[in-house]
Structure formats: structure tokens, C-alpha cells
Amino acid sequence: MLTIGQLASYAGVTVRTVRHYHAKGLLPEPERDRSGYRRYGAAAVVDLVRIRTLADAGVPLSRVRELLAADDEEFGAAVEDIDRRLLAEIRERQAHRERIAQLAAGDSLALPPEVVAYVDRMRELGFGERLVEIERDSWILIAAQMPEQVGPWMAMKQAQLEDESLRRLYLDVGDLVDCGPDDPRLPALADRVAAFIEAATAAAEGAEEEHPVNDDLVALLDAAFVESFPGAVRMLELLEQRGWTGWTNIRRRTPAAGASAPPAGC
Amino acid sequence: MLTIGQLASYAGVTVRTVRHYHAKGLLPEPERDRSGYRRYGAAAVVDLVRIRTLADAGVPLSRVRELLAADDEEFGAAVEDIDRRLLAEIRERQAHRERIAQLAAGDSLALPPEVVAYVDRMRELGFGERLVEIERDSWILIAAQMPEQVGPWMAMKQAQLEDESLRRLYLDVGDLVDCGPDDPRLPALADRVAAFIEAATAAAEGAEEEHPVNDDLVALLDAAFVESFPGAVRMLELLEQRGWTGWTNIRRRTPAAGASAPPAGC
DNA sequence: CTTGACCTTGACGTCGGGTCAGGGTTGCAG
DNA sequence: CTGCAACCCTGACCCGACGTCAAGGTCAAG
Known part of the structure; x- marks a missing residue:
């Protein structure tokens, strides 16, 4: 007669495994000797090897019993x-x-290659590292929410980056990272942003909404903007005074306005 | 500000998952509002998406933190x-x-093809189903313990099966399945077994041990023999009287005997 | 008699959450 | 104002296939 250790060793498993199979009902509990030790016959080795054969083939234990029968x-x-x-x-x-x-x-995590190229280009063009990280995080949010929109939207952004005057505007917007709510540069910057949006809206006159962006995502991106830039709230107020509302998907403040502008920035 | 449900939905995970990440320390616990609800900023969405990106790539959560940093x-x-x-x-x-x-x-479980062929051949030759199963189980034990020995050993067994007189002996040994310890056929059967072993031992005179079989395995197979055949114990006694000891690896009873016989049966 | 190797039961940990249970909060409609 | 549904909270147990103690009893050899 075999002890549990001998049985286990014959089948190439641990003692714990044998007891586990008892508990699961895969292997019948054998007789005990007078001191309570389990005593097995050779048939138990055969049973155990059969169970292990199935288990080693990836069969879950819960299905082993049905397969044996x-x-x-x-x-x-x-x-x-x-x-x-x-x-x-x-x-x-x-x-x-x-x-x-x-x-x-990739650069950081989970970004499509276009975005990686975009943030690399930003670094080349002298955008500050903090700003680049904020931009990258925004694109993480966008890619998570609407991965299929990243490509076209990104193409537009890349083109904007290569436009010299627009790039200067972006670089100055990037300074929002540093400036507090009362920074004297803000009003002039708001003027320039408003002028650009005005022009862009005029150019896009009559065109359909290019990027149908989820409102929730827009709200999230605006929130990210506000969280990242201490001067952001003030900037939004100044734009509001100039007739514009929002940031990511900036629109005319009058509810009657039907046309919408392309996203201005992130 | 976002609730936990909104955060989870932005990142495409369940609320439970977010709380799990808090508990694991992957995602920092945010501020609570006055009613104890967690309130998140947009940065938390970025953090969460980053975690999910790694987790979705198969990174265990326990390593996510180190990878993020x-x-x-x-x-x-x-x-x-x-x-x-x-x-x-x-x-x-x-x-x-x-x-x-x-x-x-395959036939039943985990048997190498030679063994499957062997037990099939046994069925063809009229061996009883019970006996065939016992034989098959014995080979399960052998294959589990010494898989590399199965091939050569099996070849010998197959040859024995095609020897007419030997086959008759096997068939009669198979009747042990049915006969009790006092069956009158047993002494004559023991005589025949002893005679065969005698001849086989003489033929193998001077030859080296063909199959170096582990003593533990031999003991196990003998135990299986005894468990399966009610007349087995008596048969072993009768063989003992005739000067032989054991069954699987049967040997002369005298301790001085150096030569050993090939395995007689299972 | 001691020592070390074995046996016993019981309980907790792993991994990534799912799924209650039991209760408080919020927001919207009637 | 009052429901009611939908949300939030904590705490707890569940899955699979065992590993790993803990605390104690048993056995064989020196």
C-alpha cells in the first residue's frame, strides 16, 4: 500500500495536488490506516495519471471528471x-x-505613429517639454475615445504646425503654462486667438462639420486644458468677452450660430 | 469634475476595476466631495488609460507601476x-x-501508439475486455514512469503475443481474472508459467539485463497485479513453491542467483 | 530517546477583477 | 414634495489550481 507521498511521486505531482483532487472529488478518498494516514492501491496511481494527462493537456479540472467518464x-x-x-x-x-x-x-504609451511624429516635431520646433507632454496626454485621451478620428485630425494639426504665423500663435499659447490668471499678456493673446478663429470660421463657411467630435470628449479635453494651464480660466473668460465659447471645439457664443469652427487646440 | 463611473466609462473599464487599481496603488485616490464620492480630473483619465494600455498588452498589474515610471x-x-x-x-x-x-x-488516455496497437491486437486475439483494461492500465503506469522504455519492451511483448503456445499461456493466465484463490486450475497454471520462465531464463543465459526496470515500478506493477486478480496472491505462493519470486520481474528465489529473467507479464 | 521525514487538517495567498449585500446620494419627473 | 432610477460608498466572497505556512501527530532509524 502506498502513502500519499509515494502516490504523488509515482504520478509526478505534489502531495498538495493529490489532496486538492480529493477535495474536488476527482480522485476518491482511500481508506485510512489506524493512524489516519491515507493508504492507496496501484489503481489510484492509474487514476491519478489519467487525471494528470488531461490536466497537462490544458483541460480545466472542472471538466476532467466528465471527460474521464x-x-x-x-x-x-x-x-x-x-x-x-x-x-x-x-x-x-x-x-x-x-x-x-x-x-x-513609441513615445510614451499607446500613441499612434502620427501622434508620435507630431509631438517629436513640436520638440524640434522649440515647444517646451511641459507643453509637449500636455499635448501628448490630450492625444492619449482622443485616441482612447475615437481612435479612428486621430488620423485625419492629426493631419490637420501637422499642417497647422508648419504654418509660420500659426506656429508663433501656438508657441505663445504654450506660454500659458507659465502665466497666472492675471498675466498682462493674456488679453493680447486672446485677441490673436479670436482673430485666427474668426478667419478659420470664415474660410470654412458652408463646409460641413469636419470632425464630428463627441461632446463628452470635448468637455474632457477642455477640462484637461483648464487643469494644465493656470491661465486657462482667464483665457476662456477673455474669449467669452470676444464672442467665443469653449476651447477644444470653439464656437460663437450666440446660440443662433449654426456653423462651428474646427478644433483650435488642445 | 468626474465621478468614478464617468472616469471608468472614458477609459472603457468598469467601476470595480478603477477601485481595484486604487486598492493596488496604481491609481492615486482622488479627493472626495462632501458626500464621500470620489471626484476625478482629466489627468486621472490619462493615468487610467496608460494603465489599461499596459494591462491590455499583458503586463501584470504588479509590474505596471514600475513600467509607468x-x-x-x-x-x-x-x-x-x-x-x-x-x-x-x-x-x-x-x-x-x-x-x-x-x-x-488514442485508445483511452495517454498511451503511446505501440501500446494502443498492442491492446487492439489483444482484443483481436480474444483476450477478455477486463484483462485488456488491466493490461492497458499497467502500461499507463509504465509509460508514466519510464516513457523511453516503452518502445523496446513493447516490441518484445508484441512478439510474444504472436507465439502460439505462449499466447495460449497468456490467455489462460487471463482467466485469473475470474478464479478465486482456491481455484483448482491454479497449480497447473503455475507449473506452465514456471516452465516458461525456466526456458526463457536458460535462453537468456549470460545476456545482460535487457530492461533495467526501476524496483519501485516493479513493486507497483506487482501490486496492480495482485489488486486486479483475486487469484494472484495464490499464484505468487505457488510460484514461490516452485522456486520463483515476484511477477513483473520474476526471479529465482535463491539470493545467490545473479541472472534475472525478462518481465513475464503485467 | 531523539531526530528528521513523513502524515494530518485548516487557513490564507495568488491574479484581475465579477458579483452580491446593505446602505447613502443625486438628479429628474410627476 | 415625493418617488424612483441611477449612481455612489464599503466590505465581503467568488473563480482556478494549487503553493505555502502553521500546529500538531506518526514512523523508522540511529
């Missing part, structure tokens, strides 16, 4: 089922590998 | 590490798929 047809169906699960798990891991390889290649 | 070099090393783990898990699943496909094809 199954006829050929049931067995085949169960095997097919388990194979599907294994295949799904493999594919999941493969997708994980691809994603993590992309992460290792 | 890692520089490029550390990040690359960690990614490599995680990729290795993913690859190992994929290979594990692939091995599982192969094994389970083999199981679906």
Missing part, C-alpha cells in the same frame, strides 16, 4: 471545445505580444 | 521580460493543443 463522441466534442479555448488564449497572447512590441517602440 | 532602458528590459513570458505561455498552450489532439485520437 465520457464515451468517444462526448470526448471528441469536449476536446474540440477545449481546443477552441486554448486557441483563443493563444491568440490573445499573440495580440498582447504585438501590442507590447508597439509600446516599446 | 521606467525610463526607456528599463522599459525595454521589462518589455522583453514580459514578451518572454507571453511567448512561454503561448508555447505552453500550443503543447496543450498537440497533446489534447493526440488524446482524442
Whole structure:
């Protein structure tokens, strides 16, 4: 007669595993000797090896019992089922590998390549690191919410970056990072932003909404803007005085205005 | 300001997940409003998306924190590490798929093809189903303990099965399944077994031990023999009287005997 | 007799959350 | 004003397949 340790060693498992199978009802509890030790016969080794054979093939223990008792047809169906699960798990891991390889290649995390190129270009053009990070975070939010919109929207932003006068405006807006709510530069900056939006709106006259942006996302991006720039609230007030409301998706303050401007910045 | 539900929805996760990340220290606990609700800013959405990006790439949560804070070099090393783990898990699943496909094809479980052929041949030759199952279980034990020995040993057994007189002996030994300890057929059967072993031992004179079988395995197989056949104990006694001891690896009873016989049966 | 290796039961930890239970809060409609 | 639904809170248990103590009893050898 075998002790639990001998049984386990014959089957190449741990003692704990054998007891686990007892608790799960996979392996019947054997007789005990007078001191309470479990005593097994050779048949238990066969049972245990059979269980391990299935378990080693990736069969969940909860299904092992049915498989041990199954006829050929049931067995085949169960095997097919388990194979599907294994295949799904493999594919999941493969997708994980691809994603993590992309992460290792990109700037920070989870950004599509266009965005990486964009923030790199910002650095080249002398935008401050803090500003670049804020911009990047905004694009993380956008990519999480509307990944399919990132491409076209990004193309527009990249073009704007290459426009010299617009770039100077952006660089100055970037100084909002440093300036408090009462900074004397703010009113003039608001004037320039308003003038640009005015022109952009006129140019887009009659055109359809280019980027149908979710209102929730716009609100979130505006909130991010306010959180990141100490002067942002003041800037929004100044724009409000000049007839504009919002930031990410800036619009005329009058409710009658139907046309909307393209997003101004993030 | 966002509630936990809004935050979760922006990041595409459940509320429970956000709280889980708080508990794990991955995401800082935000301020509470006067009724105890958590209130988040837009930055929390960015943090959460970053965490999910890593988690979705298969990074264990326990490593997410270090990766979020890692520089490029550390990040690359960690990614490599995680990729290795993913690859190992994929290979594990692939091995599982192969094994389970083999199981679906074979007789019962986990037997190498030679053994499947052997037990099929036994059925063809008229061995009783009970006996065949006992034989198969014995081979499960052998294959679990010494898989590399199964091939050569099996070849010998298959040859024995095709020897007419030997086959008759086997068939009669198989009747042990039915006969009790006092069955009148037993002494004559013991004589025949002893005669065969005598001849086999003489033929193998001077030859080296063909199959170096683990003593523990022999004991286990003998135990399985005794458990399966009610007349087995008596048979062993009768063989003992005739100068032989054991069954699986039967040997002369005298301790001086150096030569050993090939395994007689299972 | 001691020592160390074995056995017993019981309970907690792993990983990433899902799913109650039991109660308080908010916001909107009637 | 009052429902009511939808949200929020904490705390707790659940899954799988065991690993890992803890605290104590048993066995074989020196």
C-alpha cells in the first residue's frame, strides 16, 4: 500500500495536488490506516495519471471528471471545445505580444505613429517639454475615445504646425503654462486667438462639420486644458468677452450660430 | 469634475476595476466631495488609460507601476521580460493543443501508439475486455514512469503475443481474472508459467539485463497485479513453491542467483 | 530517546477583477 | 414634495489550481 507521498511521486505531482483532487472529488478518498494516514492501491496511481494527462493537456479540472467518464463522441466534442479555448488564449497572447512590441517602440504609451511624429516635431520646433507632454496626454485621451478620428485630425494639426504665423500663435499659447490668471499678456493673446478663429470660421463657411467630435470628449479635453494651464480660466473668460465659447471645439457664443469652427487646440 | 463611473466609462473599464487599481496603488485616490464620492480630473483619465494600455498588452498589474515610471532602458528590459513570458505561455498552450489532439485520437488516455496497437491486437486475439483494461492500465503506469522504455519492451511483448503456445499461456493466465484463490486450475497454471520462465531464463543465459526496470515500478506493477486478480496472491505462493519470486520481474528465489529473467507479464 | 521525514487538517495567498449585500446620494419627473 | 432610477460608498466572497505556512501527530532509524 502506498502513502500519499509515494502516490504523488509515482504520478509526478505534489502531495498538495493529490489532496486538492480529493477535495474536488476527482480522485476518491482511500481508506485510512489506524493512524489516519491515507493508504492507496496501484489503481489510484492509474487514476491519478489519467487525471494528470488531461490536466497537462490544458483541460480545466472542472471538466476532467466528465471527460474521464465520457464515451468517444462526448470526448471528441469536449476536446474540440477545449481546443477552441486554448486557441483563443493563444491568440490573445499573440495580440498582447504585438501590442507590447508597439509600446516599446513609441513615445510614451499607446500613441499612434502620427501622434508620435507630431509631438517629436513640436520638440524640434522649440515647444517646451511641459507643453509637449500636455499635448501628448490630450492625444492619449482622443485616441482612447475615437481612435479612428486621430488620423485625419492629426493631419490637420501637422499642417497647422508648419504654418509660420500659426506656429508663433501656438508657441505663445504654450506660454500659458507659465502665466497666472492675471498675466498682462493674456488679453493680447486672446485677441490673436479670436482673430485666427474668426478667419478659420470664415474660410470654412458652408463646409460641413469636419470632425464630428463627441461632446463628452470635448468637455474632457477642455477640462484637461483648464487643469494644465493656470491661465486657462482667464483665457476662456477673455474669449467669452470676444464672442467665443469653449476651447477644444470653439464656437460663437450666440446660440443662433449654426456653423462651428474646427478644433483650435488642445 | 468626474465621478468614478464617468472616469471608468472614458477609459472603457468598469467601476470595480478603477477601485481595484486604487486598492493596488496604481491609481492615486482622488479627493472626495462632501458626500464621500470620489471626484476625478482629466489627468486621472490619462493615468487610467496608460494603465489599461499596459494591462491590455499583458503586463501584470504588479509590474505596471514600475513600467509607468521606467525610463526607456528599463522599459525595454521589462518589455522583453514580459514578451518572454507571453511567448512561454503561448508555447505552453500550443503543447496543450498537440497533446489534447493526440488524446482524442488514442485508445483511452495517454498511451503511446505501440501500446494502443498492442491492446487492439489483444482484443483481436480474444483476450477478455477486463484483462485488456488491466493490461492497458499497467502500461499507463509504465509509460508514466519510464516513457523511453516503452518502445523496446513493447516490441518484445508484441512478439510474444504472436507465439502460439505462449499466447495460449497468456490467455489462460487471463482467466485469473475470474478464479478465486482456491481455484483448482491454479497449480497447473503455475507449473506452465514456471516452465516458461525456466526456458526463457536458460535462453537468456549470460545476456545482460535487457530492461533495467526501476524496483519501485516493479513493486507497483506487482501490486496492480495482485489488486486486479483475486487469484494472484495464490499464484505468487505457488510460484514461490516452485522456486520463483515476484511477477513483473520474476526471479529465482535463491539470493545467490545473479541472472534475472525478462518481465513475464503485467 | 531523539531526530528528521513523513502524515494530518485548516487557513490564507495568488491574479484581475465579477458579483452580491446593505446602505447613502443625486438628479429628474410627476 | 415625493418617488424612483441611477449612481455612489464599503466590505465581503467568488473563480482556478494549487503553493505555502502553521500546529500538531506518526514512523523508522540511529
